[in-house]
Each structure stands twice: as structure tokens, then as C-alpha cells.
């Protein structure tokens with residue numbers, strides 16, 4: 001037993017160390033800063049860990065891509081404004097197949113928005129934020145223990161899929177304190193998969209390339225490359241098809257929610273079935289279809305204006321009811337009021 | 348001949364390069380490779396990082412582990428590589444638009460942090476790859492496709508930026524002054540700390556012809572006539588605009 005009373009952000013930092021992080025690059029931002037502050041203390045203890053406080057998030061993401069290609073496990077953490085700045089770099093990581101972890105502790109946007117209040121407004125940005133087609137893996141924890149576990153899983157999935165993995169935290173979980181037993185989370189770290197730099201003659205480029213040589217005019221080759229890349233990521237994603245489901249044959253309504261919202265939502269009681277995707281991208285289409293079978297109404301409750309709800313409708317090919325919890329006010333009474341308004345509340 | 352001598356350094360299987368005939372980038376690349384060879388830098392101890400642009404293709408033409416990253420982000424990406432592989436010589440080769448324009452903030456801070464990177468900037472006064480738009484180094488008054496009335500601005504002063512730091516290695520050379528260029532590269536490679544080298548170059552197809560130059564030779568001759576090597580620099584003295592040299596502190 002190694003029970004600790006930890007904040008979500010602290011759990012992420014500790015888990016990164018457990019997962020074998022060798023490089024952290026970042027720029028401070030509320031509500032993610034504690035992750036950086038904790039890791040800033042690490043180089044003094046561990047000379048094999050490098051840490052850099054950069055001039056911005058663009059530098060941070062590019063630095064971890066460089067470090068990753070050079071053979072180190074690397075991570076950065078940020079929130080909405082910084083996550084926006086990182087998008088081009090995330091695309092570079094997809095193209096060069098750089099395993100990295102990006103933690104986004106979401107806050108209310110757009111723009112500087114409401115910096116200290118939580119949100120889930122970056123769900124679609126995590127999926128589609130960079131330009132072009134790409135196929136990211138992302139996880140959404142709903143507790144401090146899950147933040148710890150899924151940080152390690154994110155490192156492992158990044159390594160196995162050779163792609164950037166996003167841990168979609170939110171300001172609530174990031175700052176929530178809970179007691180967790182670190183020993184109970186037994187996820188062995190996956191070793192680095194790529195040989196280190198400086199011995200070979202490999203070329204990594206953001207251009208489409210074939211055997212290290214840019215090949216940028218062959219559409220058929222692009223399609224072949226993209227299919228292979230997507231398949232490789234899907235295989236790894238399938239290993240981590242994480243979700244939680246509470247079936248309820250007697251209810252005509254299933255509630256889908258994720259992250260911290262799912263914990264408030266469970267207070268609605270036994271009148272509903274519940275489904276919570278943990279691996280939020282790629283979406284768990286089969287599992288969601290199965291869970292929703294037999295339920296007339298599908299209600300999606302999330303801290304944004306219906307972002308994942310749109311995905312659910314795409315997956316189910318039918319209408320859902322969206323309960324947006326926006327502006328950082330995550331309260332059961334607010335949720336109940338909107339559910340009443342939309343006639344999906346069961347007293 | 349030079350292909351045989353430099354085959355460990357340059358990836359000749361990719362020749363011809365994507366650079367236009369007569370481009371100075373080929374000269375710069377060969378001199379870098381020669382200087383590396385003479386400094387015992389090779390694929391076992393060195394990596395090349397580039398951004399985007401004509402110059403940005405340099406990384407891929409080196410026969411080393413190399414990265415061709417994003418436009419403007421070569422320096423910060425390289426700093427990440429260096430952070431986890433301090434044993435490697437990390438060399439950045441990129442264009443004036445890439446390093447001084449879009450990447451200017453990273454240059455400012457990496458040099459201030461004295462990150463142990465060797466940054467070689469090709470200064471062709473233009474955005475070459477995208478077709479000849481005004482770069483931070485386009486001289487005042489020079490017409491480009493995005494400054495049809497002539498650039499209204501003074502060009503970027505890299506020397507001023509770099510030498511504002513407590514410790515620095517700043518050098519300026521050109522693709523005409525090849526022995527000097529090689530000397531600058533060799534000296535920067537043995538410098539411990541952040542080192543920046545500006546290599547004065549030209550762009551015939553996307554700049555020179557519009558300015559009335561008929562061929563690359565005419566542009567090379569202009570570089571030859573404009574720049575003078577300054578070898579007796581006193582501490583604290585700055586290079587004049589038409590001088591080439593090395594300044595360290």
C-alpha cells in the first residue's frame with residue numbers, strides 16, 4: 001500500500017515519472033501549472049531527467065517531438081490557449097510518428113475565457129485540432145486515480161502506436177484532491193521502442209515520405225500510407241478500449257458522460273443506464289452502439305456545447321439529447337434544470 | 348570526386364537536390380560537410396535539424412540522423428534533442444525567414460539560455476521556397492512580390508540580437524568566401540554554447556532575376572564585391588554591414 005492524498009495534477013506528474021519520462025518541456029498556464037512545477041524539481045534528484053521551461057507552447061511541443069525522435073520519453077502539459085498553439089506540432093508528431101504525451105487540463109474558452117474554471121471544451125480540438133487528416137488517441141479520466149493510471153497508459157499507448165497521445169484532463173480533476181493507493185495501479189511501463197539518435201542515418205520529416213525520402217506528389221502512395229498509419233494506431237487503441245457502463249434494462253434512457261462530469265451525473269441515481277467512454281478518441285463506436293441498444297433516449301451530458309453529443313449521433317445515426325454544462329458551473333442542480341427543460345429528467 | 352570524399356556526410360542517393368541550378372545552397376552544404384569532416388563530426392556524434400524552406404531541405408541531404416521539422420521551429424526542436432542527448436553535436440541549418448522571422452522568438456530565448464546548439468542561417472534575403480516574398484533580411488527598398496514598392500523596413504540585425512547576450516558566438520560569412528566560411532563553421536563547432544553563423548547567399552530564380560541579375564554568377568560577384576573579411580576585430584567591436592568575421596564573448 002502506498003496511499004497518498006494527491007491533487008490530479010500531482011498524480012499526472014508522479015505517473016509520468018512512473019512511466020519513465022525523460023524530458024518535460026512546458027510553459028505555465030492555469031490550471032495545468034502544478035504538473036510543470038512538480039517536474040521542475042526532478043532534475044535535481046534525477047540527472048537522467050531533463051526539464052526545460054520554454055518561451056511558449058510552440059517551442060514546448062516542438063522540443064518534445066525532437067526529444068522523442070532522439071530517443072527519450074517526453075511530455076508537455078497545458079490548457080486551452082496553449083493546446084491551440086501546439087496543434088501544428090501535434091501534426092508533426094503524427095507525421096514523424098513521434099511518441100509523446102500532451103496533457104490538456106481544460107478550462108473555459110474561447111480565448112482566455114474563464115481561466116480558473118473547468119470545461120471539456122477541447123474534446124473536438126483533441127480530435128481535429130491540427131490540420132489535415134490524422135487519427136489520435138486520447139483518454140479522459142474522471143478521478144485522481146484515473147489521472148494517475150491513464151497518464152501511464154498514455155505513455156504506453158504513445159510508445160506502442162508511435163503517435164502523440166492526449167490526456168484530456170479538466171480544471172476540476174486537475175485541482176481535485178483524493179486519496180489514492182499508487183501500488184494498486186499496477187501498469188508496467190512500456191520501454192522506448194525506437195533506437196536512440198546519433199548512430200544511424202535516419203531522416204524524420206513532416207513531409208509525406210517513403211523510406212526516409214520525401215515523396216510528396218503521389219496520391220496513391222498517400223492513401224496507402226494513411227491507411228497503414230490509421231490501422232497501426234487502431235490496433236493500439238483497441239488494447240485500451242476503456243469504458244465504464246452501468247446497464248439498466250428498466251430505463252428507456254441512457255446517459256453518456258465522461259471525465260469529471262460523469263461523477264456528478266451518477267448522482268442522478270438508478271433511473272437511468274450510464275455509459276462513460278474513457279478512451280475518448282478514437283471513439284468507441286461498437287461499445288457505444290451496444291450500450292445504447294434498447295434505450296429510446298440517449299442523453300449526452302458534457303461541459304461543452306454538445307461536442308461529443310454530435311459524435312454520438314454520428315455513431316448511432318439517431319438523435320440524442322444534449323445537456324450542455326457550460327461556463328464552468330458543474331452542479332447537479334444545473335444539470336437537473338436543463339434535463340427538466342428538455343424533458344429527459346426522471347424524478 | 349567530392350561525392351567520394353563526402354559520401355559519409357551527404358546522402359548522394361538523393362541527388363539531384365531540389366535546389367535550382369546555380370543556387371548557393373549547394374555550396375553552403377558542401378562547405379558544412381567539409382568542415383564537419385575536418386572537425387571529426389560524423390553520423391555517430393552529430394545530428395542535423397532544419398525548419399521549412401529551400402534551406403530547410405538541408406537536413407534531409409545529410410547522411411546523418413536528421414529532422415526536418417516545422418517552419419520556424421528548428422531551434423526549439425533542436426533544443427529538445429540536445430536536452431536529452433547532450434553528447435550529440437546538434438546542428439541547425441535553416442533559412443533567414445525560418446530562423447529570424449517566424450522562429451525569431453525561439454532564437455531570442457535559445458541564445459539567451461545559451462543552449463549548446465550550432466545554428467547556421469542561410470541569408471538569401473528572401474523567402475525562397477514560397478516564391479520570393481520579403482524576408483526579415485530583405486534590404487530596405489528592395490522590391491519583392493510582397494513588397495512591390497520596396498521593403499519599407501530596415502533588415503533584421505542578428506548580430507545585435509546575439510551579441511546582446513552575456514555569452515555569444517556570432518559569425519558572418521558568405522557562399523563566395525568559402526575558406527572563411529569553413530573556418531567559421533569549424534570554430535563554431537568547437538565553441539561551447541550557443542553559436543550562430545549567418546551565411547550570406549543569394550536566390551537567383553525567386554529574387555535575383557526580378558532585380559535584374561542575369562545569372563547566379565552575377566549575384567556571387569556582387570557578394571564578393573560587397574563583403575570584406577574583418578580579421579582584427581577588437582573585443583566589443585561590431586561588424587559593419589559589409590564585413591564578415593567572428594565575434595565571441
Ligand SMILES: Cc1ncc(C[n+]2csc(CCOP(=O)(O)OP(=O)(O)O)c2C)c(N)n1
Pocket residue numbers: 399400401402403418441442443444445446469471473474475476477482
Ligand atoms: C506555419 C507556416 N507558414 C508558412 C509556411 C510557408 N513557407 C514555407 S517556406 C517559407 C519561407 C522560407 O523562407 P526561408 O526560411 O528564408 O527559406 P528559403 O526558402 O529562403 O531558404 C514559408 C513562408 C509554412 N510552411 N508554415
Ligand SMILES: [Mg+2]
Pocket residue numbers: 400442443444469470471472473474475482
Ligand atoms: Mg531565405
